[in-house]
Amino acid sequence: MGFFPQWAIMKLHRKSVLRFFRGYRIQAPDREGILLKKGARNTSYQRRWFILRGNLLFYLEHQADHTPLGLILLENCQVEPRLGATEPYAFTIRTPGEEGGRAYKLAAENREELRAWLWALAGATWTRLAVLLRPLEAQYRELCQATGQEPGSPPEDCGSPTTQRTLFSFQELHEHFGKEIRMLQAVHRQFQEASDNGGSRSPAGGGEAGTQLC
Amino acid sequence: MRYNEKELQALSRQPAEMAAELGMRGPKKGSVVKRRLVKLVVNFLFYFRTDEAEPIGALLLEHCRVIHEEPSGFSISFLEDPERKYHFECCSEEQCQEWMAALRRASYEFMRRSLIFYRNEIQKMTGKDPLEQFGISEEARFQLSCLKA
16 A cells, blocks of 8 residues: 555546537637647657647647647746747747656747737636636625625536637637737837847756757 | 646646545446545646545546535536536535535636626726736637627
């Protein structure tokens, strides 16, 4: 008793994850698109279709595939652009774990995609959502108390296609991403200033020759 | 579908919303109740053999249904497969209710729906968008259209 063999595999109930993943067919994912991903064994980049849903990042071989190739858990991750990589618009997702965790080396196809992904990934964690939710919930309850209103509840998750609106209109998407891009251009200017000031780009510890390749 | 076990293990070591030793029974017919250390971390439910440091399993708590089961227990099933239930036995009704509430709140999708709901209600009551102060009013994932049919 009390012996847990090193080679034993922890069982992640795939069905629960796959259902969440497939939910995107009913509901639009938070973000999706092509990203280049550096392989684990061979160091060339491969084109993959990535889907961000909640705090999980899935990647597929092809957009239409029913089952993802893999999954990256985004809690407690560091997402940072990777300047000086062989691919332009490169970034790394560093996940926690023993022995320094793992670095997924990815690259977007253009500047706008890079910024949009960095933004989306930075905001994707459950922890961040909890931090946003707490004050809103408190404010709502205070307002209800002040106005004598009975507090309501968010709608239940029915999971059925007829109760979920699927996609946004093109106009809405155009407006949202347009504003997002302008916001991110401001962020990018900060990156530019930082690298123009000649600062060293290698993060503490890892760096380009990282041992943990995806 | 590949995933990095170390990422999940690292997550299972994070501070837990809830952690307790519970009786647990899997969905397979004829499975027996076993004592497990059950730990809720973000939207994952991990379970460990009581004397081991690494979890033996993890469930993603999205699109799931948490139901009270007599006496002082609950089950978790997933929306498309309601008959396959993971059963948990608590030591008291109070503990059971605490767990059920925590599990329902743990879903990312539930939190998102809640955020959108509160945002909309606050905006109706005050005329102001509470997300404005965070500079994220335009984030697509927090739009009211996510909630409506």
